Amino acid sequence: MKKTLAFALPLLLAAAPAAAQTDASGSSDMMEGAKTVEMKGADGGSMGTVSFIPTPQGVILDANLSNVPEGTHGFHIHETGLCEGDFSSAGGHYNPTDKDHGFLAENGPHAGDLPNISSANGTVRAADFTPLVTMTGGDAPLDDDDGSALIIHSGADDYMSQPSGDAGDRVACGVIFPPES
Incomplete structure (x- = not known):
């Protein structure tokens, strides 16, 4: 099983950009x-x-x-689908299961904790998988009532400091799902 997953995951990740193409309205045209x-x-x-x-x-x-x-840089899913001002509008890390922050925490991680990303010459090209969230439904859906956002922090996440990994200021934000009206 592990060998199959190790072989199949790179193939799936290589196909992911094509599968995730969107039209001008932002809706997916290839993968529901x-x-x-x-x-x-x-x-x-x-x-x-x-x-x-x-x-x-x-x-x-x-x-x-x-x-x-x-x-x-720290890379996290945050609890509110807003990206205003200094991005504090996105709230804290997405944590619907009430865990501690970090992959190294005994009672962790938050559902929104993701591995750090690294920039070389201003560019980041990375693919990762998280089993801790879903787009819709389940215990940690990203489309809940207050939506969700993705944040890039100014520094690296140490994977253990509470409540957010000591990753520094928020330097980029993207709305995954906006809050419901």
Whole structure:
């Protein structure tokens, strides 16, 4: 089983960008439930996109980012689908199951905790999988009443500091699902 997954996951990730293509309205035209999120910096400028691709076991995130400051950055799903001002409008990490922050925490991680991303020459190209959330339904749906957002932080997440990994300021934000009206 592990060998099959190790072989199949790279193939699935390679196909993810094509599967997550969206039309001008932002709706997925190739994979039901897939969503592409535009990430914006504090100045409102585009920093690229992250595609969210639902699977039966969780969600694949496929990041194609630019203009990201050099270095390693915390990368988290936040609890509110708003990206206003300094992005504090996105609230804290998405944590519907009331866990501690971080992959190294005994009672962790938050559902919104993701591995750090690294920028080289302002570019981030990364694919990851999280079994801790779903696009809709289940214990940790991203489309709940207050929506959800994706945040890039100025520094690396240490995977254990409470409540959010000591990852620094929020440098980019993208709305996954806006709050319900």
